[in-house]
Amino acid sequence: MxxxxxxxxxxxxxxxxxxxxxxxxxxxxxxxxxxxxxxxxxxxxxxxxxxxxxxQLSNLGANVLFVVPGNNDTRRRGVAFPKNLVLKDAKAIKEQVPTVKRVAPQISSNEVIQTGSKSTSSSISGVTSDFLIVRSFEIAKGRFINNQDTKGAKNVVVIGPDLEEKLFKNREGLGERIRIKDQSFEIVGVMKPKGAVFGNNQDENAYIPLSTMVSRITGKDPTYGVSLSFISVEAINEKSTKAAKFQITNLLRQRHKIIRDDDFAVRSQKDALQxxxxxxxxxxxxxxxxxxxxxxxxxxxxxxxxxxxxxxxxxxxxxxxxxxxxxxxxxxxxxxxxxxxxxxxxxxxxxxxxxxxxxxxxxxxxxxxxxxxxxxxxxxxxxxxxxxxxxxxxxxxxxxxxxxxxxxx
Structure with a gap:
C-alpha cells in the first residue's frame, strides 16, 4: 500500500x-x-x-553648457571639425544671452613641454580668467591667469599637479620656467587635482592666456580669425540651462547665417549623462x-x-x-x-x-x-x-x- x-x-x-x-x-x-x-x-x-x-561628468557642473564646432553628423563620420566657432561668438553669447552668467572660450592643442633635460607631451589650453570659475577648478599654489595676463599676452602658465610631478618630480614647480614650442613661460600657479574626463587626465594639462595662445602657439585662422576649440558657458542657475541652450542656439544660427543643418552643437551635463x-x-x-x-x-x-x-x-x-x-x-x-x-x-x-x-x-x-x-x-x-x-x-x-x-x- x-x-x-x-x-x-x-x-x-x-x-x-x-x-x-x-x-x-x-x-x-x-x-x-x-x-x-x-x-x-x-x-x-x-x-x-x-x-x-x-x-567625472558631475565635475563639469550642473549649469554648464559646452558649445562645440561641428554637428552630430560630422562627429559620427569623423570629419575634421570646422573652425567657424570664433572668439566673437563667445563675446556675443556673453553680451546678448540674458540667461548666461559667464563665458569661457578655449583653444586647446597638444604640444611638447620642456624643462631642462625633461620633456613631455601635454594638452595646452588658451583660456581666460573666467575658466577657473565656469569649470569649477581650484588653485593649489600661486594664482590663475588674470585679465592683465590676457590683455598683455604674457608668457605665464598654470599647470596641473600631475604635470608638475612629471616635470619636477619632488621639486616645487611654482616660479620655474618651461618651454612650449620655442617660447619660455613662467609657472605662476598649480591646480588642485581634478581627475579625468572621458580618458583625458585634466591634472596633466597646462593653461596659458588665450591671447598668448593665439599670438605665440596656434595663430589665427586666415578665414575665420580666432577659432576656438569650444566655449564653456555658465548659466545663471541649473533651471535656466534649458533656456540658455535655446537662446545660444538661436544666436549662433543667426550669426552663422544657418538655414539648414547647424555647424555647431550645444551640449549640457544632462545630455552627456543621458x-x-x-x-x-x-x-x-x-x-x-x-x-x-x-x-x-x-x-x-x-x-x-x-x-x-x-x-x-x-x-x-x-x-x-x-x-x-x-x-x-x-x-x-x-x-x-x-x-x-x-x-x-x-x-x-x-x-x-x-x-x-x-x-x-x-x-x-x-x-x-x-x-x-x-x-x-x-x-x-x-x-x-x-x-x-x-x-x-x-x-x-x-x-x-x-x-x-x-x-x-
Whole structure:
C-alpha cells in the first residue's frame, strides 16, 4: 500500500544522497557557483563604469553648457571639425544671452613641454580668467591667469599637479620656467587635482592666456580669425540651462547665417549623462547576459548529473516504489536534490562575486558596486534554474517501472 512520505523525510533522504556523493555534488555546484559569481561581478563592473562616468561628468557642473564646432553628423563620420566657432561668438553669447552668467572660450592643442633635460607631451589650453570659475577648478599654489595676463599676452602658465610631478618630480614647480614650442613661460600657479574626463587626465594639462595662445602657439585662422576649440558657458542657475541652450542656439544660427543643418552643437551635463547612461546601461545588460549564459550552463550541468544519478540509482528507485513510495515522492526527492545543489551553489557564487566586486573597487579606478536587489534576484534565479533543470530527471525517475528496476538487482 502506497503511503505519503513526510517532506522532512524526503528532504533527509535527498541530503543523505548528496552527502554520499560529495565530490560529484561539489562539481555539479561548480557551474552554478561560476554562473552566479560571473553575473554579480560583471554587473558590478558595469555599474562601476557607469558610476565612474557619472562622477567625472558631475565635475563639469550642473549649469554648464559646452558649445562645440561641428554637428552630430560630422562627429559620427569623423570629419575634421570646422573652425567657424570664433572668439566673437563667445563675446556675443556673453553680451546678448540674458540667461548666461559667464563665458569661457578655449583653444586647446597638444604640444611638447620642456624643462631642462625633461620633456613631455601635454594638452595646452588658451583660456581666460573666467575658466577657473565656469569649470569649477581650484588653485593649489600661486594664482590663475588674470585679465592683465590676457590683455598683455604674457608668457605665464598654470599647470596641473600631475604635470608638475612629471616635470619636477619632488621639486616645487611654482616660479620655474618651461618651454612650449620655442617660447619660455613662467609657472605662476598649480591646480588642485581634478581627475579625468572621458580618458583625458585634466591634472596633466597646462593653461596659458588665450591671447598668448593665439599670438605665440596656434595663430589665427586666415578665414575665420580666432577659432576656438569650444566655449564653456555658465548659466545663471541649473533651471535656466534649458533656456540658455535655446537662446545660444538661436544666436549662433543667426550669426552663422544657418538655414539648414547647424555647424555647431550645444551640449549640457544632462545630455552627456543621458548618452553615458544609455551606453553604460547597455554594457551592463550585455555583461549580465554573458553571466546569465554561465548560469544556464550550470543548470544544464545539474540536469546532466541528475540524469546520470537516475540511471545509477535505478535499483534504489525500484525498491522504494516496491515498498510503497509514490511517483510524487520520487520526483520530489530529485527536485529537492536539484534545489539544494543550485541554492548552495548560488550562495557560494554570490559570496565569490561580492568579494570580486570589492577587489575590483579596491585595485582599479572603477567604483564597482552591486545592489542587494541584484544579489537577491541572482540567488532566486539560480534556485529557479535548479528546479527547472531538475524537472526532467525527476520525471524520468518517477516514471521508472519498479518491476523492471528490480530485475536489475
Amino acid at each position: 502506497k503511503r505519503k512520505l513526510p517532506l522532512a523525510e524526503t528532504s533527509g533522504m535527498a541530503i543523505k544522497n548528496l552527502k554520499s556523493n560529495k565530490f560529484r555534488s561539489l562539481l555539479t555546484m561548480l557551474g552554478i557557483v561560476i554562473g552566479n559569481a560571473s553575473v554579480i561581478t560583471l554587473v558590478g563592473v558595469g555599474r562601476g563604469a557607469q558610476n565612474l562616468a557619472e562622477n 548618452i553615458v547612461s544609455t551606453i553604460t546601461g547597455g554594457l551592463t545588460l550585455m555583461l549580465a547576459a554573458i553571466g546569465g549564459i554561465s548560469l544556464l550552463v550550470g543548470g544544464i550541468g545539474i540536469m546532466n548529473i541528475m540524469l546520470v544519478s537516475v540511471s545509477e540509482r535505478t535499483e534504489e528507485i525500484g525498491l522504494r516504489k516496491a515498498l510503497g513510495a509514490r511517483r510524487l515522492d520520487i520526483s520530489t526527492q530529485f527536485l529537492i536534490e536539484s534545489l539544494i545543489l543550485s541554492s548552495l551553489g548560488g550562495i557560494a557564487g554570490t559570496g565569490l562575486g561580492l568579494t570580486t566586486v570589492k577587489v575590483v573597487a579596491l585595485l582599479t579606478p572603477l567604483p564597482a558596486t552591486i545592489g542587494l536587489g541584484t544579489v537577491f534576484i541572482t540567488v532566486i534565479i539560480s534556485g529557479t534554474i535548479g528546479l527547472t533543470f531538475g524537472v526532467l530527471p525527476a520525471k524520468r525517475a518517477a516514471k521508472l517501472d519498479p518491476i523492471t528496476a528490480l530485475r536489475s538487482l
